[in-house]
Amino acid sequence: MELQDKFVENVVFSFQEQGEKWLNDLPHLLHYCERKWGLSLKEPYTLSYNYVAPAVTRDGNEVVVKIGLPGQEFNQELDALQALNPKGIVRLLDEERERGVLLLEKVEPGTMxxxxxxxxxxxxxxxxxxxxxxxxxxxxxxxxxxxxxxxxxxxxxxxxxxxxxxxxxxxxxxxxxxxxxxxxxxxxxxxxxxxxxxxxxxxxxxxxxxxxxxxxxxxxxxxxxxxxxxxxxxxxxxxxxxxxxxxxxxxxxxxxxxxxxxxxxxxxxxxxxxxxxxxxxxxxxxxxxxxxxxxxxxxxxxxxxxxxxxxxxxx
Ligand SMILES: Nc1ncnc2c1ncn2[C@@H]1O[C@H](COP(=O)(O)OP(=O)(O)O)[C@@H](O)[C@H]1O
Ligand SMILES: [Mg+2]
CATH class of the missing domain: 3.90.1200.10 (Aminoglycoside phosphotransferase (APH), C-terminal lobe)
Structure with a gap:
């Protein structure tokens, strides 16, 4: 699996060996997500420290999968998604804290x-x-x-x-x-x-x-x-x-x-x-x-x- 250079560089620079291991495991984790939620994953967005990609469910719904290194930063993002007022923050559809995975509503058209x-x-x-x-x-x-x-x-x-x-x-x-x-x-x-x-x-x-x-x-x-x-x-x-x-x-x-x-x-x-x-x-x-x-x-x-x-x- 080809990963974006800058993404690999960032992850290895910040998390060293743990980051390399996480990058090596990433293809398995992506397959796991595809199976668990019945998804077909598409090309990722421009990545920095997390793997973020759009995906389509079996019944044709568009979602986004975001995967980060499990740990404090990931936990805080998940806690914030659950606790902020849903009016202003992207909807969390499902998650797996131990694996560092978020399943999010896809924001469309998603222009910044x-x-x-x-x-x-x-x-x-x-x-x-x-x-x-x-x-x-x-x-x-x-x-x-x-x-x-x-x-x-x-x-x-x-x-x-x-x-x-x-x-x-x-x-x-x-x-x-x-x-x-x-x-x-x-x-x-x-x-x-x-x-x-x-x-x-x-x-x-x-x-x-x-x-x-x-x-x-x-x-x-x-x-x-x-x-x-x-x-x-x-x-x-x-x-x-x-x-x-x-x-x-x-x-x-x-x-x-x-x-x-x-x-x-x-x-x-x-x-x-x-x-x-x-x-x-x-x-x-x-x-x-x-x-x-x-x-x-x-x-x-x-x-x-x-x-x-x-x-x-x-x-
Ligand atoms: N729910 C979403 N819907 C549509 N696009 C998204 C969604 N989440 C992330 N993206 C796209 O992926 C990019 C990276 O996601 P982001 O959550 O900002 O990751 P990071 O934590 O690495 O900054 C965003 O800039 C955006 O373009
Ligand atoms: Mg961001």
């Missing part, structure tokens, strides 16, 4: 939000999909929280005291300080998607959109919009696009603007740090311009800097 050109429309769609999927936190207490994201940034700070990629040690520390204050003052926690952006929002028919691929996260809704705000930016004028998206989202939903911008600063540093390749020093330049954009917007709206904000608060 990244293909919509009009920015106004993009933000409106994102707002309505978010509104649809957010669930009460009582639904699932075991999923990761924005505290865990803070802990990840704390680890990055500790391991990189002189800085990482585009960020100085002081930049990382400032973002961690904002993260800590935001988590301490967080209220109205919800069950969120956890990886909400243009490539995980698909068209589900006329004027209808739905999210796929949740990681599951407990936190404030404002936090979950940051990954969306950072994606699909133009090469020139990213600041204006983010400012307009922020306006539109706060109009569409009852968001706290101040918290949205502060989360924007904190999460965009973390998310950019994730992209740094320590061997080559390369990082995502579109992402790494975002902390400065959130900082400037905060200053414009509130008349003082994020450092002033931090100065008034104990770490």
């Amino acid at each position: 939000l990244s293909t919509v050109e009009k920015e106004e429309e993009v933000s409106q769609i994102a707002a309505s999909v978010m509104k649809g999927l957010v669930a009460p936190v009582e639904n699932k207490k075991g999923l990761p929280t924005t505290r865990d994201r803070e802990a990840e940034l704390a680890r990055i700070c500790e391991e990189n005291p002189t800085g990482l990629g585009p960020f100085s040690g002081a930049d990382l520390k400032r973002a961690l300080h904002v993260f800590a204050i935001m988590n301490t003052t967080a209220s109205n926690l919800k069950l969120l998607h956890g990886d909400f952006h243009h490539y995980n929002i698909l068209s589900n028919g006329r004027d209808s959109w739905i999210a796929i691929d949740p990681k599951g996260l407990i936190g404030e809704v404002e936090y979950d919009f940051i990954q969306f705000l950072m994606n699909g930016l133009p090469q020139e004028g990213a600041a204006d696009v983010i400012a307009n998206r922020v306006n539109r989202l706060t109009e569409e939903l009852d968001l706290n603007l101040k918290r949205l911008l502060l989360w924007g600063y904190a999460h965009s540093v973390l998310s950019s740090a994730w992209t740094v390749d320590v061997t080559t020093g390369k990082y995502d330049r579109s992402f790494s311009q975002c902390p400065a954009i959130f900082k400037d917007l905060y200053e414009r709206y509130y008349g003082h800097t994020i450092d002033d904000f931090l100065g008034k608060r104990a770490p």
Whole structure:
């Protein structure tokens, strides 16, 4: 069985021997799925870390099979699919947790939000999909929280005291300080998607959109919009696009603007740090311009800097 090169590379890089074993077993697992659900599998989509392919059942229904390495990340995706509000998230038809298999509704036509050109429309769609999927936190207490994201940034700070990629040690520390204050003052926690952006929002028919691929996260809704705000930016004028998206989202939903911008600063540093390749020093330049954009917007709206904000608060 021919597997996509990038997919093989990603899996082996992230999971080493365990990943190689999983790739070797994949043909058997695919046959198993075909037998169990009476499926005929088709060519997979463009893959990154999971095997995802459309399939047709014996009675002609179109579905999607998603297979990942069994373990915590897979479990969290499955838990999130079961716990999020079905209005905004792809429907789970069946699953096998031990084997890392999900049987999903096929989203049709499945065009990504990244293909919509009009920015106004993009933000409106994102707002309505978010509104649809957010669930009460009582639904699932075991999923990761924005505290865990803070802990990840704390680890990055500790391991990189002189800085990482585009960020100085002081930049990382400032973002961690904002993260800590935001988590301490967080209220109205919800069950969120956890990886909400243009490539995980698909068209589900006329004027209808739905999210796929949740990681599951407990936190404030404002936090979950940051990954969306950072994606699909133009090469020139990213600041204006983010400012307009922020306006539109706060109009569409009852968001706290101040918290949205502060989360924007904190999460965009973390998310950019994730992209740094320590061997080559390369990082995502579109992402790494975002902390400065959130900082400037905060200053414009509130008349003082994020450092002033931090100065008034104990770490
Ligand atoms: N339920 C679905 N319906 C239609 N297409 C899907 C569905 N799930 C995934 N896809 C397609 O497969 C791609 C990869 O799936 P995704 O769940 O995002 O995997 P990953 O976790 O590797 O990012 C998506 O970008 C999308 O094009
Ligand atoms: Mg995805």
